[in-house]
Amino acid sequence: MYNKSKKIKILFVLAAGKLYREAVKRDNPYRYYAPTTLIQLAALVPKYLNAEVKIVDQGCEVFSDDFNADIIGISTITCAAPEAYRIAKIARKKGITVIMGGYHPSLNPDEALKYADSVVVGYAENTLPKLLIDYKNNKLKRLYRDTSKTLLVKMPELDRKYLSKTYFPSSSIETTRGCPNGCKFCSLPPMVKNRYWTRPVDEIINEIKTMGKNIVFLDSNHTVLKSHYLKLWKEMENLKVNGYAAATLQFASEIDNIKLIAKSGCKGLLLGFESLNQESLNTVNKKFNNVIQYKEIIKNLHDYGIGIIACIVFGFDYDGTSIFEKTVQFVNDTKIDIIKYAILTPFPGTPLFNDFKKKNRIITEDWSLYDTLHAVYIPKKMSPYQLEQGLQWSFDETYKIKSILNRIFRRGSPLIHSTIGNVIFKRTFSNIIPNKNS
Ligand code: SF4
Known part of the structure; x- marks a missing residue:
């Protein structure tokens, strides 16, 4: 159970498949553009939560198992899902609340829920802020499904x-x-x-x-x-x-x-x-x-x-x-x-x-x-x-x-x-x- 008076530490991780992770270890990551997933997630954290937010993209930096946070949000595609689940297991052992999102959990939420406390289905703009507030109030739900008709309007400013x-x-x-x-x-x-x-x-x-x-x-x-x-x-x-x-x-x-x-x-x-x-x-x-x-x-x-x-x-x-x-x-x-x-x-x-x-x-x-x-x-x-x-x-x-x-x-x-x-x-x-x- 989350202590409401404490500052929340949030860690967002973009899980990567083996090819990316090995390329990063050899110090030659091959992405030729930057996905904005993580900075978008960071921008969605309500300011009044006064949270401490960290982001890690396994596609361009080595992510050690020695991490810590109150809540970890892992975004994953299918080939990175086993790695995402591995990270989730480690996180849960440490008592960290695990949320998951991205293509694979969105299309396979029941599977992701075996490893996560909560799964975001679809885009996060209209669900993540609510999820974090629920977390703060110890009312986290298992599933947050995006049903919004409006997207991409008045997007939060990104820290690039x-x-x-x-x-x-x-x-x-x-x-x-x-x-x-x-x-x-x-x-x-x-x-x-x-x-x-x-x-x-x-x-x-x-x-x-x-x-x-x-x-x-x-x-x-x-x-x-x-x-x-x-x-x-x-x-x-x-x-x-x-x-x-x-x-x-x-x-x-x-x-x-x-x-x-x-x-x-x-x-x-x-x-x-x-x-x-x-x-x-x-x-x-x-x-x-x-x-x-x-x-x-x-x-x-x-x-x-x-x-x-x-x-x-x-x-x-x-x-x-x-x-x-x-x-x-x-x-x-x-x-x-x-x-x-x-x-x-x-x-x-x-x-x-x-x-x-x-x-x-x-x-x-x-x-x-x-x-x-x-x-x-x-x-x-x-x-x-x-x-x-x-x-x-x-x-x-x-x-x-x-x-x-x-x-x-x-x-x-x-x-x-x-x-x-x-x-x-x-x-x-x-x-x-x-x-x-x-
Ligand atoms: S469904 Fe759309 S995004 Fe997907 S491959 Fe076809 S044209 Fe491209």
Whole structure:
């Protein structure tokens, strides 16, 4: 039971998967942007609680088990959930109250409740302050579910000092949340129930004015509402900053959009190409990606000085073993700047997981392997082993020096960013598949 007269010590931890934690131990963390999760949580602590708040991101600093607090809030995605639960067990042994949130607990609250005293389902803006007050009054509930219709309006001011200590010189900001698209493998739609929120453009612009030169939009998909993104990018033009964002290929297929964002300082887009196989895209409800348009979209973006981080997934039901070579060839031919390959991963709580589970295709429920680098299900047209080996081969081929040089030396390339990105990816994704040579 909490002593009401005492100052509350709150510790927020962003749990990280093994790959991140090991990279941090080797002193080469590979995040190229700063998530704002922790500083947002810290900003939500009501001032009148006069709490002492600490934050730790395992993705960029080593977190010792020798921690102390009255209450620990752990945010986690699926591959970091075992680590989050390990931390929770240690915390409870020390008598620390444990709360959990983030994608995995939101989609699997019953599981998280085995390790936590309380779970926040959905976004925390409207639930965390109430939870902390309940805690202070010794009335903590087991579940806090976000049911609010309004989000992203009058956001609390963020203290970005922590980020500048630990990340590359970029400043991250949210401009929207959610996504109404229903890609079967994505955790976001089930978490937000396909809803979408936009932040008032004047609030975004005012915040960007207080930030650095390189601005990263953290949104999973900031290009849903045309009136919002057009206004935002138009106003960005006056700020003379470099903008980086995630967008859909639908958005990038409109040349007017590319012209607008290029004029407004956009230097890079993260795009979910997902697959070169249209049938595969159709099976996961991503029909709005049109493979025939890929080359033209890439060329247009490059012509307007916009670099590309391409997300490409292997292991869809129509992918045979030839998909790896075909994809690497495409990437080299089109000179995509940076490529993040992944294995299709049926995150628990998604329609894909339910589908595979029903068909007995799930091999393991060891969540630490749900990191998009391991085959955790039985693919249709190759073995799990071939899928993992194909992923490693694709990384190795793509990040050979010859391939990097071929891709980054082109007219209009954002050379410094591309070089840094390629070096980080080469360093991070070499030898990640443990059974490679066995
Ligand atoms: S993958 Fe992208 S477009 Fe599809 S649901 Fe997720 S955020 Fe939306």
